[in-house]
Amino acid sequence: MSAQANQPVDQPVAANLAKKLVAEGLGTAFLLAIVVGSGMMGENLAGGNMAIALLANTLSTGAGLTVLILVFGPISGGHFNPAVTLVDAWMGGLSKLESSAYVLVQVLGAFAGVAAAHLMFDEELFFASTHVRAGPAQWWSEFVATFGLIGVIWACVRSRPGVVAFAVGLYISAAYWFTSSTSFANPAVTLARAASDTFAGIRPADVPGFLIAQVLAAFAATALFNWLYPNLAEGADRVVTRHD
Amino acid sequence: MSAQANQPVDQPVAANLAKKLVAEGLGTAFLLAIVVGSGMMGENLAGGNMAIALLANTLSTGAGLTVLILVFGPISGGHFNPAVTLVDAWMGGLSKLESSAYVLVQVLGAFAGVAAAHLMFDEELFFASTHVRAGPAQWWSEFVATFGLIGVIWACVRSRPGVVAFAVGLYISAAYWFTSSTSFANPAVTLARAASDTFAGIRPADVPGFLIAQVLAAFAATALFNWLYPNLAEGADRVVTRHD
Amino acid sequence: MSAQANQPVDQPVAANLAKKLVAEGLGTAFLLAIVVGSGMMGENLAGGNMAIALLANTLSTGAGLTVLILVFGPISGGHFNPAVTLVDAWMGGLSKLESSAYVLVQVLGAFAGVAAAHLMFDEELFFASTHVRAGPAQWWSEFVATFGLIGVIWACVRSRPGVVAFAVGLYISAAYWFTSSTSFANPAVTLARAASDTFAGIRPADVPGFLIAQVLAAFAATALFNWLYPNLAEGADRVVTRHD
Amino acid sequence: MSAQANQPVDQPVAANLAKKLVAEGLGTAFLLAIVVGSGMMGENLAGGNMAIALLANTLSTGAGLTVLILVFGPISGGHFNPAVTLVDAWMGGLSKLESSAYVLVQVLGAFAGVAAAHLMFDEELFFASTHVRAGPAQWWSEFVATFGLIGVIWACVRSRPGVVAFAVGLYISAAYWFTSSTSFANPAVTLARAASDTFAGIRPADVPGFLIAQVLAAFAATALFNWLYPNLAEGADRVVTRHD
Numbered sequence: 001m002s003a004q005a006n007q008p009v010d011q012p013v014a015a016n017l018a019k020k021l022v023a024e025g026l027g028t029a030f031l032l033a034i035v036v037g038s039g040m041m042g043e044n045l046a047g048g049n050m051a052i053a054l055l056a057n058t059l060s061t062g063a064g065l066t067v068l069i070l071v072f073g074p075i076s077g078g079h080f081n082p083a084v085t086l087v088d089a090w091m092g093g094l095s096k097l098e099s100s101a102y103v104l105v106q107v108l109g110a111f112a113g114v115a116a117a118h119l120m121f122d123e124e125l126f127f128a129s130t131h132v133r134a135g136p137a138q139w140w141s142e143f144v145a146t147f148g149l150i151g152v153i154w155a156c157v158r159s160r161p162g163v164v165a166f167a168v169g170l171y172i173s174a175a176y177w178f179t180s181s182t183s184f185a186n187p188a189v190t191l192a193r194a195a196s197d198t199f200a201g202i203r204p205a206d207v208p209g210f211l212i213a214q215v216l217a218a219f220a221a222t223a224l225f226n227w228l229y230p231n232l233a234e235g236a237d238r239v240v241t242r243h244d
Numbered sequence: 245m246s247a248q249a250n251q252p253v254d255q256p257v258a259a260n261l262a263k264k265l266v267a268e269g270l271g272t273a274f275l276l277a278i279v280v281g282s283g284m285m286g287e288n289l290a291g292g293n294m295a296i297a298l299l300a301n302t303l304s305t306g307a308g309l310t311v312l313i314l315v316f317g318p319i320s321g322g323h324f325n326p327a328v329t330l331v332d333a334w335m336g337g338l339s340k341l342e343s344s345a346y347v348l349v350q351v352l353g354a355f356a357g358v359a360a361a362h363l364m365f366d367e368e369l370f371f372a373s374t375h376v377r378a379g380p381a382q383w384w385s386e387f388v389a390t391f392g393l394i395g396v397i398w399a400c401v402r403s404r405p406g407v408v409a410f411a412v413g414l415y416i417s418a419a420y421w422f423t424s425s426t427s428f429a430n431p432a433v434t435l436a437r438a439a440s441d442t443f444a445g446i447r448p449a450d451v452p453g454f455l456i457a458q459v460l461a462a463f464a465a466t467a468l469f470n471w472l473y474p475n476l477a478e479g480a481d482r483v484v485t486r487h488d
Numbered sequence: 489m490s491a492q493a494n495q496p497v498d499q500p501v502a503a504n505l506a507k508k509l510v511a512e513g514l515g516t517a518f519l520l521a522i523v524v525g526s527g528m529m530g531e532n533l534a535g536g537n538m539a540i541a542l543l544a545n546t547l548s549t550g551a552g553l554t555v556l557i558l559v560f561g562p563i564s565g566g567h568f569n570p571a572v573t574l575v576d577a578w579m580g581g582l583s584k585l586e587s588s589a590y591v592l593v594q595v596l597g598a599f600a601g602v603a604a605a606h607l608m609f610d611e612e613l614f615f616a617s618t619h620v621r622a623g624p625a626q627w628w629s630e631f632v633a634t635f636g637l638i639g640v641i642w643a644c645v646r647s648r649p650g651v652v653a654f655a656v657g658l659y660i661s662a663a664y665w666f667t668s669s670t671s672f673a674n675p676a677v678t679l680a681r682a683a684s685d686t687f688a689g690i691r692p693a694d695v696p697g698f699l700i701a702q703v704l705a706a707f708a709a710t711a712l713f714n715w716l717y718p719n720l721a722e723g724a725d726r727v728v729t730r731h732d
Numbered sequence: 733m734s735a736q737a738n739q740p741v742d743q744p745v746a747a748n749l750a751k752k753l754v755a756e757g758l759g760t761a762f763l764l765a766i767v768v769g770s771g772m773m774g775e776n777l778a779g780g781n782m783a784i785a786l787l788a789n790t791l792s793t794g795a796g797l798t799v800l801i802l803v804f805g806p807i808s809g810g811h812f813n814p815a816v817t818l819v820d821a822w823m824g825g826l827s828k829l830e831s832s833a834y835v836l837v838q839v840l841g842a843f844a845g846v847a848a849a850h851l852m853f854d855e856e857l858f859f860a861s862t863h864v865r866a867g868p869a870q871w872w873s874e875f876v877a878t879f880g881l882i883g884v885i886w887a888c889v890r891s892r893p894g895v896v897a898f899a900v901g902l903y904i905s906a907a908y909w910f911t912s913s914t915s916f917a918n919p920a921v922t923l924a925r926a927a928s929d930t931f932a933g934i935r936p937a938d939v940p941g942f943l944i945a946q947v948l949a950a951f952a953a954t955a956l957f958n959w960l961y962p963n964l965a966e967g968a969d970r971v972v973t974r975h976d
Contacts, residue, residue, distance in 0.1 A: 019472055030392065038421030045295035051777035051784045052295045057423050059302065064418030067411050071399040075472055093853065116388065120424045122381040137854040144848065146760065155803040167799050169414075170901075174796030177788050178769030180852045226805055228751055274636065289539035296539045300665050305547065308662030311655050322698040356649045360632065366625040396539055400581055413658075442536030525910030533783035540783045543869055544909050547790065552906030555899050559887040563960055586769065608876065608912045610869040657902075 015075045017098065023076035023108035024102050027068045031080050032113025032192050033120075034064040039199035040068060040121050043112040053199060058176040066169030081186040082106055083146060084153060090222065091232065103188075110192035118196070129194050129201025138181045138206075141211045143176045145183035146217035154225040154232060187211050259319045261342065267320035268346055269353035271312045273289035275324050276357025276436050277364075278308040283443035284365050302420040310413030317409060325430040326350055327390060327462040327480060328397060334466065336475045347432075362440070373445025375440050377425060382450075383457045390461035392419060393429045396477055398469040414430035431455050503563045505586065507576040511564035512590050513597035517558045519568050520601030520680050521608075522552040524717035527687035528609050541687060546664040554657030560652060570633060571706040574640060578710065581722065591676075598680035606684065612638055617689025618684050625702045628695075636663060636683060636707035637673045642713040646720055675699050746873040747807045749830065755808035756834050757841035759800045763812050764845025764924050765852075766796040766858030772853045785931060786939060791909040805897060814838055814951040816885060820953065823965045835920075842924035849927070861926050861933025870913045870938075871945045876914035877907045878949035886957040886964060920945050950951035 009081040015023070038060030042053035069078040077093075079085050082103040087101035154173045156164045175183035184190045184202070190211060194204045202210070226232045257370045259267070282304030287298035313322040321337075323329045326347045333343035358370040396415045419427035428446070434455060437449045441459045446454065469475045492589040503511070530541035550578035565581075566571045570591045577587035603613040639657045644652045672678045672690070674697030678699060682692045690698065714720045747755070755935075770792030771873070802959045811817050821831035821954035837889040847857040884903045887894045907915035916922045922943060925938045934942065958964045 003469065023472065033388065033424040034418055038418070038766060042295060045298060045429050047293050047295065048781050049293070049295075049781070049784070051774060051779065051781075051788060052293070055784070055791070056295060056299060059270070061794070062420045063306070063414040063927060064422065067396055067415045070398055070404065070407060070411050074399075074403040078450070082361075088474065113828065115877040117422065117922065120381055120385045120388065122424070135324035137852055143853045144765065144852065152799055152803055155806075159806040163802060167802050171799045174766055174770070174792045174799065177773045177792035178796065180769075180773070180854070196897065209929040228747075259716075267716065275633065276668040278662055281668075282662070284541060285668065287663050289542060291537050291539065293537070293539070296537070296543070300543060301537060303543070304662045304665035307550070307658040311640055311659045311662065314648065314651060315640055318643075318647040332589065361666065364625055364629045364632065366668070449631050511960065521876065523912040524907055526906070529909045529912070533786060535781050535783065537781070537783075540787070544783060544787060547787070548909035550907045551794070552900040552910065555903045555906065558892065558895060558899050559884055562887075562891040566949070577946060604876065605910065608869055608873045610912070698780075729749055
């Protein structure tokens, strides 16, 4: 215990695939409950001032995402994001079977999280969003947002793994404000937010444009950071934090 | 001192039961003074915009709770919460005598903290709240909030004890916004907030529903994380941070 | 350099008294420039909503104070506060000569910082405040605020020195909101804020009540934490962070 | 990997000049996209309350800058600021050739970042600002802001390199509010913000006064901290964090 107490970073945990999938699913569900729930609370209380609602949404998402990575990262890597899982598989961190299962539970978890948030606020489980988010400026925003997110993850995993959870939470807090799309940067999040006609929603018709921009950016960022940081693949077995 | 300076986490402290109980009582008192005091200040200054009042309440509670765990954690574990004490006892971290004494001083401390806040703002020591917080959506909110809190504590205690204080503060900051109940997640806090007819109050009649949801969630989260993290009980002797 | 890079906490620095006094004076000046300057900026921009102005003031003070302790702590201990210097001397960390010199440069630095802020905002160097802050509720607030601050410092210095700067910044951020006095908790700050008729000011006639409450609380907290934490005096030579 | 996981600070990375210049250019571009983009988003949503817009701008810039230093610091030092590069060269950390190339890519990156932000918000690539920021109070503000920034960097690099990224982000968050100029504190940022007629802009005619104040302050702070901290030059090879 004394040796353990000295460790500034997470203790690795020997987890089988079942535990990893529960961690990814539950973590993504909590992430969506946070994004959608705090968006509703913010809009309910802000008296029409959307900047105050977005400040609340930002604070809750940034803090909550950091904690989720701390909690589930030692089990599953704490992806909660198919774009992260895809590039991690590309760099050799996950097998095809594992990455497919990860993406599946992430999407299921995301919808469960939206339903959980709607229940907390006395709304129906799902209802399609009417929030328009379309056009090249929005797609460019999602490209920039996701490029930055994937760059942050690879760089910190490689140079300073103990700080990944905090860096990701801070990055998303910044990106909610500096992109015009408020940085979805996550295909599972994008799909599930289409099922919520609230502050955080996105019209189903606008989802494909977001997904394409996100996936392109994830591969572009991985290619660049693979050049910037030598031996990036060595870090692949602990993206976001690590999984055995 | 040089060896000590190298330590990234708390130095354990040899504390007897008297010191532990003073730490729990004083810490819970400060926690309630923070929650109730910042709620009053926020409402007084926010000019009717409840989102701004809740942002202030969130900032103060999240930052303050982190500090309280840093300050009192090395003495008593820094529970300040009967739900935490209950599951810690369940996992073998505390004897029945100790846990009963903990809960007693937590509740007494919580009421003392409410009185201290009322004194700072020139109010009567206690007055029953009229703030309605009832119904299944609120109970589900308290279940989610407490489930998350207990999960955060067990996971971080097990994988990265030095980060517990920060993770708990960040989690509560997020949970104030993503749950419709604003996350009491603590039976002592719930009881004492019934004695404050202010921003942070809860009608006495609504207290039992909250307590039941909180206790059920604490046990559910402990059971799940006992499966997710191997040897969870090994961490029981340092929940929240540690007590020799 | 490799050994140094491994250190999670500050490298001690061999500093003579001249360097310590420059660090205390310049640090206290920056602290007051932050408190007064951000108060003016907040009030100028907030359009009459005092909660928004205080949120800005809180963010700037909490972040700035943390940084000042990181910057000057390794040289002088980073007190910037006669109440801290007094109890540090009481516990044997500073000689009478040193502590008198500390208090002197803290007060001079505080007034210089107020003048620096007024210059940045195109105001006169000094002008007496008319902001009333009187009565038992305010004195009790200052007692609670300072008791907490000194407790935070002693506990973290003793159990986890690397976190002191962050804990102090977080504590003050919380205390700006949960006390009705907005937590001056510092005699040098109190004196200098009497020379600023702005958001952060205090009427000169109300200063003595604040000073008395602050000094009483500092000694009370030191006595309590000297009982809670064994061998507290061993930490005295590195309050707030450390000096030689 | 186990040894690496123990490291609380960044792993140094062997990077050639090409990688360093890409890191400086891309990092400065992201910094400007953050500053300008979050300024536009804040102003668009804040309904005329400039304090709320500046709170959003502060949150995004402080969080984003911290992350950028974590991401690119191990490659290039994470300057993103000609004032930092100048004093680093003065103290022997960079050759004349390297520092000239750094400044060039910083300025180019800054303009690219402004263009990227304008694209995200459907604006023209560049348009000259009409935001007046002139007079001695503003110049004094920029002197104070830059003096503090350079002091923070040197002190933390020397005494606690692992905390530099966080200290810089916290400092800038504070400085946005306690200076009347909102702390540009960076010649590349100042030049590029002249090309944005938005919340974050500065009239081209007002740029020279800002640049002079910033450069003077950078040298003044370096001289003072070279006296305060012994052997400051030993830290020069890892400003802001390090570059092998």
